[in-house]
Amino acid sequence: MSSKKYVYDFAEGNASMRSLLGGKGANLAEMTGLGIPVPPGFIATTEACVYYSTHGAYPEGLGEEIEAHLRALEKQTGKTLGDPSNPLLLSIRSGAVFSMPGMMDTILNLGLNDETVEGLARGTGNPRFAYDSYRRFISMFGDVVMGVDPQLFEDALTAKKEEAAAALDTDLSAEDLEDLTLRFKSILAENTGEQFPADALKQLHMAVVAVFRSWDNHRAKVYRRQEGIPDDLGTAVNVQTMVFGNKGETSGTGVAFTRDPSTGENRFYGEFLMNAQGEDVVAGVRHPRPLEELRDVMPEVLDQLYAIRDKLENHYRDMQDIEFTIEDGKLFMLQTRNGKRTAPAALRCAVDMVGEGLITKEVALARVDASQLDQLLHPRLDPKAKYEILTTGLGASPGAAVGRVVFDADEAEERGSRGEKVILVRWETNPDDIHGLIQAQGVITSHGGMTSHAAVVARAMGKPCIAGAQDLKIDTVAQEVRVGDKVIKAGDWISMDGASGKVILGQAKLTEASIDENVNTVLSWADDVRRLGVRTNADTPEDAKKAREFGAEGIGLCRTEHMFMQEERLPHVRNMIMSETVEEREEHLAKLLPFQREDFQGIFRAMEGLPVTIRLLDPPLHEFLPNYTEVMLELERLRLTGASAEEVAKQEQLAGKVKSLSEANPMLGTRGCRLGIQWPEIYAMQVRAIMEAACDILAESGKTPHVEIMIPLVGFQQELKLMRELTERIAAEVLAERKVNVDYKVGTMIEVPRAALTANEVAAYADFFSFGTNDLTQMTLGFSRDDAEGKFLTHYLRTDLLKANPFEKLDQDGVGQLVAMAVQKGRSVKPELKTGICGEHGGEPSSVKFCHRTGLNYVSCSPYRVPLARLAAAQAVLEEKAAAKVGD
């Protein structure tokens, strides 16, 4: 009659039919096919749901198909729906393609009415069980199918318990429960104007429709939007024979994992309860027993479970999360699915299963989640511990920490160096606070975003940081911080999770970082598979060494400005900036030269044999000067407190210089190569320091460092041409002086949209492109990081206007177009052009995969993200292979 098949018996389906039958249904069908005992049933397809969703009615033939399958089910079970003598009872469950736990509706015990309940009582010899099932069914049906407020049923239950002087539900008698069914039916009738449907077939159709409808309920829609699940998939409906674990002492129920989900150990791990229903295990009313104890109760059932465990793992080749019920000594499987597991368990399972021959290395690689790997690289909050969250800020640098509150960097340094654990809590940090940051366990700021000073420095140090925790009202005079009406004094213990941004009262329990053998094994497999290189962003020999331990294959970004910030150098930098003439400027630069040379020597030593990309000075010069408002305030103080004319004049001069260098939008101002073009002597000094250091290392070790000099913020071909000429001139001078030869490359950042748009022109003077996706994102989106995070961007993320922070995950649709365009245009004129990415995205898995697909040569990220990037780069290859197969 109907041209399309909308209903499948479990025996007709299998796991590959997930999109039609939903995840749960497909797995039930698969188990049925494997000969594993599953209560029989059938599935209305997602297509039926989609039809209902758009037309508000069953598709033609669905009703007939359901009834035909029902008749087959009755025949198979020997029970009949609505038959008082031997009633068939059904469970009706949703089952979407992608798991949406708790989002949609379920109805159990369907088929009960005033007559069949008697049949059930007779058949089980347990009237209390029958009426308990009946009252549960009415309230569930009333709630889910007929839209009655479930609280009304709860209230009636409470009233009944008071009447009967019953402390627990289980204290109610069969008669009490029978009475309750009457009250429930009255509530239902009063609140809907309709009677509870006694007709079991009518119940079935109403329940199927209710599940279809639950696909479009509000919470399901919100969940789907959050998880990126399309709205037009629909849910399947599983109609299954009820089995009861609460029929007596030879019945029971349980859940299990085929391996230990918290350690990954290869042991059968689960819990069970005798004479109980699944919800009793979940609700935690009664204390479940470890699965092994089932040997004492029903050893043959446990043996059967072990056999099923092996069968499922061998079949699915992954750790399974299963649910089972024992009815009158007979085992039924109600669910199997891939089990969720902790980060260490995921790694261990993957490695073990490869060892056991269950899966290939490639499957193992694909199965490890990059965010799980990230967890392993930092201490973290013990997932089982309970704690009080004080407030939540931006998770700016991952890892957890515990320490005493300190408001001052000097104090942090002093107490930290004595071995005390302290957490530095500040409005925001600046370069003067570095010594305190070094000694603190972590840092929390009430202002600033993901790329504030605190965040950037903390990430580089691998220390936890929470930024922009706006609710913290810091009072440094009173030496306390207030959150609402809570007051935390200096010296009080707090804890923090730099991944989630949680600030926690007191000392939370932490789990230590564990880069174990399993991690190294998986990463070595990743290295075999990936094509994308992985470098690191490192400004110091220490960072460089650390990154090398994590597997970095070079430095993709060595920022020279951090070197300018150090205490013994800053005065020279400031004098250089305040210089009025080239000669004066060159004099101060000459004092900086030895420092820079030493920096580069250290880095070349640490990266022996590997390429080192050094970016010439990038930030606007006023970043090295004191804050203008502060300077003016000091001037006002000098004036009002009668300082000498000389002092005032000196401060006025400083104010004038700071003002002349201050910019309305420094991000788009005089920085990057614009500095080098206006004051070539600055870049000349840096190139000289780099090349002299390279010559020194060559003399010292006999090995030539792999020098790559990078010109920042190029937007026009001519800029790069000029700076390349300068670089080549100075390098030639140094090499002539030293009478040696050191090969070097000159390349550019692609971080200004125009550079990407005109990459074919820019490439003429570049040996390599390195995508500065932080700046490229700022300019392409018009988002200043400092102003977006904690402000409008946070609003966008909260209200779901944006799915992800574009400073964390590369905006592939927008910024990604420019990256792809630049690669294509650059290689169109220079096929050998080397391309990489050195923005923070270089350590974010989805962005790393994008880089692979776009054909970049390498990614570069902070040392702690190098392992993630290695894994993601391998996964990108596997995804590519999978896509190619689909395309075949």
Next chain:
Amino acid sequence: MSSKKYVYDFAEGNASMRSLLGGKGANLAEMTGLGIPVPPGFIATTEACVYYSTHGAYPEGLGEEIEAHLRALEKQTGKTLGDPSNPLLLSIRSGAVFSMPGMMDTILNLGLNDETVEGLARGTGNPRFAYDSYRRFISMFGDVVMGVDPQLFEDALTAKKEEAAAALDTDLSAEDLEDLTLRFKSILAENTGEQFPADALKQLHMAVVAVFRSWDNHRAKVYRRQEGIPDDLGTAVNVQTMVFGNKGETSGTGVAFTRDPSTGENRFYGEFLMNAQGEDVVAGVRHPRPLEELRDVMPEVLDQLYAIRDKLENHYRDMQDIEFTIEDGKLFMLQTRNGKRTAPAALRCAVDMVGEGLITKEVALARVDASQLDQLLHPRLDPKAKYEILTTGLGASPGAAVGRVVFDADEAEERGSRGEKVILVRWETNPDDIHGLIQAQGVITSHGGMTSHAAVVARAMGKPCIAGAQDLKIDTVAQEVRVGDKVIKAGDWISMDGASGKVILGQAKLTEASIDENVNTVLSWADDVRRLGVRTNADTPEDAKKAREFGAEGIGLCRTEHMFMQEERLPHVRNMIMSETVEEREEHLAKLLPFQREDFQGIFRAMEGLPVTIRLLDPPLHEFLPNYTEVMLELERLRLTGASAEEVAKQEQLAGKVKSLSEANPMLGTRGCRLGIQWPEIYAMQVRAIMEAACDILAESGKTPHVEIMIPLVGFQQELKLMRELTERIAAEVLAERKVNVDYKVGTMIEVPRAALTANEVAAYADFFSFGTNDLTQMTLGFSRDDAEGKFLTHYLRTDLLKANPFEKLDQDGVGQLVAMAVQKGRSVKPELKTGICGEHGGEPSSVKFCHRTGLNYVSCSPYRVPLARLAAAQAVLEEKAAAKVGD
């Protein structure tokens, strides 16, 4: 012998061979072909020069070709090069494809030596003339061909005059001059180690080589770079028989324009000198006589000139600039080219020639230069007046002005309103200075760029502005401004040219603006031809009216933030910003609503029947608050001077709010639709005001305003979707309240690069795109206008790294790609999408033409630029037709 022809006789060439024969040569050939008397000669081609330039030697066959043509010339003239009895004398002149006046070299009287000079003396019966020619030739040859410092010849001449007690050169006798030739030859030999070449043929080849070489001299290269002339074109060399206007009283020389070059009047306009050479006319040693007086001297020659004038104008169909020489009563034409003319003359010539049937309207349109039209729309410096330039800043708003220096806006208002002419001179201006700007003739700032407050406001008012004149050291306490050692006191007269940025001492003579009949005629022809619409950027009814007079077809950008700045509104705006709750904010917005509604009513009235695009609030909110440093300074003053705790607390609160709103990079911060998304009540008020005003105007006039509501700074589809929904909701509310229907459109600015990259997504919610090329340029290039102009951008322009300011001329290679991409992507999903541009580029001719080529529907520019845009839009059509013809 040679495969390529390198030399052409005048009779062999014509005007279309310009690229091969150079401009001068091609026109000499053309005149020869027309039967106009031209001294015979031949041309070595630009290809010969290019060969010489790259190989450093004549191409094969060139020497032979030159000599063959020389022999033909000797035959034609009956004279022989180097023949003492009847010597042929030649002029050797460069002639490039594009005019490069004075950049390359010329040699006259070539062929003279100790023998031929005698022949010349005999032939002319004028030994003084012969030796004068000879000494001129030796010095010119010595300078140009042999590289002798010309000052040495000058010194020898001066010495000779002293010896001979001669006041003027003309007082020297033939003997004196003969003696001078000997001295000149000694100077030449002493300084080059070579003898002056007596061999006339050798002279010729040396001169040709010298002209070839002059193509690559330094000043020519600099000039070409400036003018954008390619370096590989080469120059042709014109070798022409000398004719002499200084042979006596029946000889003479003159220059003329076929029409008056300063008014365009159709009258023959020129000057002549009898017994003189061309250089005497140019040098101004003797006073030339008006051309008409030639009737008294040689009426038949004047008649001949009139006939040639008609022939040339009819032939070239343009006003010609000609040079002629009369030798012994015989007329020779030495040059013809299109004459340079003033702006009014250009317009008049174009209109007249169409009237005379000489040219079509299309040719007339193509011939009017947009920058000339711009001149006509503003008063300007009298081009003939002399003045002392004090300094030069950025030409930020065109027009010239004269006034007394005033340093204070209040004083400017007071004196200006009394009818005094004042020029406001300030460090920079802010909204508090508006009243002073209104009453001033113009404004000069020592800081800020093309889009500083002063510049933007002045352009909107059509008033001259010079910004960023950094050399001005303003001392408001001393009430003076210093430039170097010059001091200008308050009240002193200065003048300014807002087009060139010149600041001038004293009262310069000005020429008034003249939008006359000719301008209107040309613009009406432009309107017939152009397809691109021309709208205006106007924020007030006054601007709207003015723009309509200039031909604007609607408002493309009405900024609502300027309305927020007005005195009676700012307190409400500040209260609104400081509000802590939505309710409080709505309360203050309610007070702004009537003002906004009134604004829009005025604009709708002024633009009756034409579309009005209103942009919702765009700038960051802190622009409406006091400056943070000022607030902090006031707080410090209050604290240090013992103010009450209450006062201090109040100021602290203000400081806190200003700080919380202040941004590191406001251009990339919380502005545009990011305001509307976070605080929807702000946009809701504006939409309500717009729609209520539209309803009011409909009720008042019976005509529906054409309302277009524009959402700024969209980067993501979702932003526009949300703001469109808000707009439609509020509009529906208003229309329901008023019970009328008013159609309106909702569109977006495309000013964030991401919006261009994802225009296919954004277009789904846009009825129109308006390219905000100011912001799009800022973000695509990473150039903050405020920080670039006067700083690194000025450096780039000065050092020729950039050819043009990208905030004036659209960066077609970079930003233009995004514009084209957005149009294409937007129309790919919505073919009817309307597109326009509303950045400052909308009034710049090359950018307007780009907009036409890219298929935009309209450009929108400031009122004073509307005529330019109309013209440029028409020229774009003509250029397109011309290109299509070439392509045929």
